[in-house]
Amino acid sequence: MASLFIEPGPGQAPGWLGRHLVSPRINLLPADPIPLRACAASDPPDAGAVATLLCLGGAGIRQRWALCMRQPGGLHLNGQPVFLGQMPLRHRDEIVLPGGRRMFFSTERPAVITPFPGADQPVSCPRCRREIEPGQPAxxxxxxxxxxxQIPGYLPCYAYEDTKTCPACPHPNNLDGSLTWSPEDI
Ligand SMILES: [Zn+2]
Ligand SMILES: [Zn+2]
Known part of the structure; x- marks a missing residue:
């Protein structure tokens, strides 16, 4: 699931505000204390909205989002002014609203243990090389x-003993639900 990290506004507590993007259409309203408002495709245009975040489909890390402009000018994406049209959003993209409030888009999600759903082809585990059977914790x-x-006491392959990363990539393999990236890393 994608998230936004929003810079606190005037009078708000310090620290980035994290918001999961649970609705597929979200208007950006620079004048609001939390500048996000979920909307439906059938809603009349929102006069205060400078742009809309649109989910283009996909799930998990393959979920895709775009920034769809509603009013020309004033909004910056990664330091560049955006006028009209639709821009794809990528992990760590910076959006600056008219007035200067910053937010960061993130597609990171925490690692969770779920029953393996199965696949068209057999899938072998990158740690133990054995096949992952449908329904096994993974x-x-x-x-x-x-x-x-990720079967405790038997095949704890993802978070194996003292390893710090996924067996297939450098991603941290913690299972405590925390995210590894926030704007403070910038
Ligand atoms: Zn394994
Ligand atoms: Zn990985």
Whole structure:
């Protein structure tokens, strides 16, 4: 699931405000204390909205989002002014609203243990090389999308012993629900 990290506004507590993007259409309203408002495609145009965040489909780390402009000028994406049209959003993109409030788009999600759903082809675990059977507890790595076993006491392959990363990529393999990236890393 994608998230936005929003710079606090005047009078708000310091620290980035994290918001999960649970609605597929979200208007950006620079004048609002939390400048996001979920909307439906059938809603009348929102006069205060400078742009709309649109989910283009996909799930998990493959979910795709775009920034769709509603009013020309004033909004910056990664330091460049955006006028009209639709721009794809990528992990860590910076959006600056008219008035200067900053926010960062993130597609990171925490690693979670779920029953392996199965696939068209047999899938082998990158740690133990054995096949992952449908229904076995496993983790789909948020960094690379590769599945590994995570069966405590038997095949704890994703978060194996003292390893710090996924067996298939450098993504941290913690399973405490925390995200590894926030704007403070910039
Ligand atoms: Zn394994
Ligand atoms: Zn990985």
């Amino acid at each position: 983790v789909c790595c948020p960094g690379c999308g590769v599945w590994s076993h």
